Amino acid sequence: MTSSRRAPQYPETEAITLLSFTVRRQVPVEIQRKLPGWGMEALHKPEVHKRPLEIGITTPPRDWEIARAEAFLKRERELWTKYINLANVKRITRSSVADRLTAD
Numbered sequence: 877m878t879s880s881r882r883a884p885q886y887p888e889t890e891a892i893t894l895l896s897f898t899v900r901r902q903v904p905v906e907i908q909r910k911l912p913g914w915g916m917e918a919l920h921k922p923e924v925h926k927r928p929l930e931i932g933i934t935t936p937p938r939d940w941e942i943a944r945a946e947a948f949l950k951r952e953r954e955l956w957t958k959y960i961n962l963a964n965v966k967r968i969t970r971s972s973v974a975d976r977l978t979a980d
Contacts, residue, residue: 912945
């Protein structure tokens with residue numbers, strides 16, 4: 877995932893990775909709804925929040941929620957899938973990597 881803003885620590889770098897919290901769909905909905913709030917609360921504590929910023933990580937806004945995260949991820953997947961297909965990038969699977977490692 878990328879941000880539209882450049883990190884102040886790396887002004888010449890165009891794409892910056894964002895931090896995101898995700899869980900499996902099997903996690904109960906009540907917990908899914910609470911986790912982002914807990915995560916954002918912890919992440920935005922001054923003693924925690926300063927470290928990601930020091931190393932150039934763009935943290936999600938405090939009000940980040942599941943619906944916004946899902947919409948963002950969907951847009952990013954669609955965008956990057958288009959570019960990957962245009963570049964004709966081949967998918968690498970675990971078995972193809974293992975095959976290459978064991979080939980003479």
